[in-house]
Amino acid sequence: MLFSSVVFLFYFLPVVLVLYYSLRFSLLLKNIVLLFASLFFYAWGEPWFVLLMLGSIFFNYLFALFVDKYRENKRTARFILIVMCVFNLGLLYVFKYLTFTLRIINENTQAHIAIPNIVLPIGISFFTFHAISYVIDVYRRHGKVQKNFFYVALYISFFPQLVAGPIIRYNTISEQMHHRRETWQKFSVGCCRFITGLGKKVLLSNSMAIVADRIFSMGAEGHIPASLAWLGAAAYTLQIYFDFSGYSCMAIGLALMFGFKFEENFNYPYISKTITEFWRRWHISLGSWFRDYVYFPMGGSRVKNKDKMIRNLLVVWLLTGIWHGAEWTFVVWGLINFACIAVEKVFNLDKMNRFNRLRHVYAMLVVLIGWVIFRSHNLVEAGNYLGNMFGLNHNGFWSDYTYMFAKEYGVFFLLGIIFSTPIAKRINKLVVDGAPFSKSLEFTYPLGILFLFLLCVCYLVKGTYNPFIYFNF
Structure with a gap:
C-alpha cells in the first residue's frame, strides 16, 4: 500500500486514526491497533510476505534473548551473533541476490542453471536491517532486551517506516512504545x-x-x-x-x-x-x-x-x-x-x-x-x-x-x-x-x-x- 494513494489517504489512515484515538485510555490497546494495522498494511499487496516478515521477527526475537542470556560467555554470544547474521543475510540473499548470482554463473561458465522467478518482498532490506541492529544493540548493551514478542513485532513492522525506512534503532523507540504521549501539537x-x-x-x-x-x-x-x-x-x-x-x-x-x-x-x-x-x-x-x-x-x-x-x-x-x-x-x-x-x-x-x-x-x-x-x-x-x-x-x-x-x-x-x-x-x-x-x-x-x-x-x-x-x- 502506498502512502500516496487514495486507498491509504481516505480509507486506511482515517480508520486507523479513529481506532487509535478512540482507545486513548489504554496504551496497550493503542499498540495492538498499530501492530495489526501494520500487518494489514504490509499484507495489502502480497499477503504471504507477512508470514515471511513475522518469521524473521520471531527468530530475531529469539536471537536477542539468547544473546542476552549468554552475553557473559563471549564465545557463545559471538557464535549466536554469527548465526543471526547468517540467517538474516541468507534470507536477504535468497530473495534479492540469488537470481543475480545464478545469472552471473550462467554468463561466465558453461552451466545452464534454471533461474527461478523469485518475487522480492517489499522493504525486505529495511526490516532485515532493523532486526540485525536490534540484536547487535542487545549484545552491546545499547538497549535492554525485549522479552515480549509483541513489542519486537511492533518495532520492526510499524507501518510508517516498514517498507522504505528510515531505519530506526530499537533503543530510540523502545521508550516511546511504552511511555509516549500524543498531543495536539504533535x-x-x-x-x-x-x-x-x-x-x-x-x-x-x-x-x-x-x-x-x-x-x-x-x-x-x-x-x-x-x-x-x-x-x-x-x-x-x-x-x-x-x-x-x-x-x-x-x-x-x-x-x-x-x-x-x-x-x-x-x-x-x-x-x-x-x-x-x-x-x-x-x-x-x-x-x-x-x-x-x-x-x-x-x-x-x-x-x-x-x-x-x-x-x-x-x-x-x-x-x-x-x-x-x-x-x-x-x-x-x-x-x-x-x-x-x-x-x-x-x-x-x-x-x-x-x-x-x-x-x-x-x-x-x-x-x-x-x-x-x-x-x-x-x-x-x-x-x-x-x-x-x-x-x-x-x-x-x-x-x-x-x-x-x-x-x-x-x-x-x-x-x-x-x-x-x-x-x-x-x-x-x-x-x-x-x-x-x-x-x-x-x-x-x-x-x-x-x-x-x-x-x-x-x-x-x-x-x-x-x-x-x-x-x-
Missing part, C-alpha cells in the same frame, strides 16, 4: 509534515519521473542529443531526491500523528561540497547504520594505517552498492562513491574551507553521474547514456525535445531546485519570526497546507506515475 505538526512529503512525492517527484522515464527510454533505444541527456539526468536527480525525502517526510509525519518521534533522514544533500558531506546528508539512517555496524567495528578511520582505512571504506561502499540492488550498476555506483570519499579523506578535502563553489560543482557532477548509473538497467545502457551526455557518440547537442520538456516542466524543475535547498526553509523562518506576518500566518499556513493536500489529491485521481523508487530495495 498531531498537527505530523499532518503538516505528511502533507509536505506528499507534495514532494506527488507534485515534484512524479512530474520529474515523467521527464526522466521518457528521456532514459529514448537513450536506451539509441543516441540522443547531449542537452536532452543532461536534462534527463537532472530530472532523475530531482526525482529520486523528492521521492525518497518525500517518503521520509511522510513517515516522520505519520509517526508524530501516533505520538512517535523519528530522526530526520535527509538534510538538503544537494548543497554538499564533497561526497563525504553528501552522505552525511542523504539517507542519514542508512549511512549511520553502515557506520555503526560495519565501518566502526572494522576500525573506521581511526586505524593508523591508511591502507586499512581505505579497505574499510571499500567494504562499506561495496556493501552499500549491493544493498541497493542486485545489478552491476549498483556495484559500480558504490565504488564511485568509495573512490571519491577515499580521496577526500586521504587529502582532507572534506575539511577544506576554500573553493566552495568549485567543490559544490564537483560534488554535484559526481552525484549526477552516479544517479545515471544507478538509474540504468545495465552498464552498457549506463555507458551509452553517459556517452550521450558528454557528446562521445557523435550525437549533437540540441534537440526540440529539450525545448519541449523544459517548456512543459520548467516550473517543476525550478521548484525542485528551490526546494532541494534551504531557501524555502529560510524564507519560512523569516516569515514566522517577523512580527508583522506572525498573526496572518496562523490563518494562511493551514490554508496553504490544505490547498497543497487538495492539489495532491487531484494529481492522484488523475493517475500520474506513483510508485516509490526505494520500495525496490
Whole structure:
C-alpha cells in the first residue's frame, strides 16, 4: 500500500486514526491497533510476505534473548551473533541476490542453471536491517532486551517506516512504545509534515519521473542529443531526491500523528561540497547504520594505517552498492562513491574551507553521474547514456525535445531546485519570526497546507506515475 494513494489517504489512515484515538485510555490497546494495522498494511499487496516478515521477527526475537542470556560467555554470544547474521543475510540473499548470482554463473561458465522467478518482498532490506541492529544493540548493551514478542513485532513492522525506512534503532523507540504521549501539537505538526512529503512525492517527484522515464527510454533505444541527456539526468536527480525525502517526510509525519518521534533522514544533500558531506546528508539512517555496524567495528578511520582505512571504506561502499540492488550498476555506483570519499579523506578535502563553489560543482557532477548509473538497467545502457551526455557518440547537442520538456516542466524543475535547498526553509523562518506576518500566518499556513493536500489529491485521481523508487530495495 502506498502512502500516496487514495486507498491509504481516505480509507486506511482515517480508520486507523479513529481506532487509535478512540482507545486513548489504554496504551496497550493503542499498540495492538498499530501492530495489526501494520500487518494489514504490509499484507495489502502480497499477503504471504507477512508470514515471511513475522518469521524473521520471531527468530530475531529469539536471537536477542539468547544473546542476552549468554552475553557473559563471549564465545557463545559471538557464535549466536554469527548465526543471526547468517540467517538474516541468507534470507536477504535468497530473495534479492540469488537470481543475480545464478545469472552471473550462467554468463561466465558453461552451466545452464534454471533461474527461478523469485518475487522480492517489499522493504525486505529495511526490516532485515532493523532486526540485525536490534540484536547487535542487545549484545552491546545499547538497549535492554525485549522479552515480549509483541513489542519486537511492533518495532520492526510499524507501518510508517516498514517498507522504505528510515531505519530506526530499537533503543530510540523502545521508550516511546511504552511511555509516549500524543498531543495536539504533535498531531498537527505530523499532518503538516505528511502533507509536505506528499507534495514532494506527488507534485515534484512524479512530474520529474515523467521527464526522466521518457528521456532514459529514448537513450536506451539509441543516441540522443547531449542537452536532452543532461536534462534527463537532472530530472532523475530531482526525482529520486523528492521521492525518497518525500517518503521520509511522510513517515516522520505519520509517526508524530501516533505520538512517535523519528530522526530526520535527509538534510538538503544537494548543497554538499564533497561526497563525504553528501552522505552525511542523504539517507542519514542508512549511512549511520553502515557506520555503526560495519565501518566502526572494522576500525573506521581511526586505524593508523591508511591502507586499512581505505579497505574499510571499500567494504562499506561495496556493501552499500549491493544493498541497493542486485545489478552491476549498483556495484559500480558504490565504488564511485568509495573512490571519491577515499580521496577526500586521504587529502582532507572534506575539511577544506576554500573553493566552495568549485567543490559544490564537483560534488554535484559526481552525484549526477552516479544517479545515471544507478538509474540504468545495465552498464552498457549506463555507458551509452553517459556517452550521450558528454557528446562521445557523435550525437549533437540540441534537440526540440529539450525545448519541449523544459517548456512543459520548467516550473517543476525550478521548484525542485528551490526546494532541494534551504531557501524555502529560510524564507519560512523569516516569515514566522517577523512580527508583522506572525498573526496572518496562523490563518494562511493551514490554508496553504490544505490547498497543497487538495492539489495532491487531484494529481492522484488523475493517475500520474506513483510508485516509490526505494520500495525496490
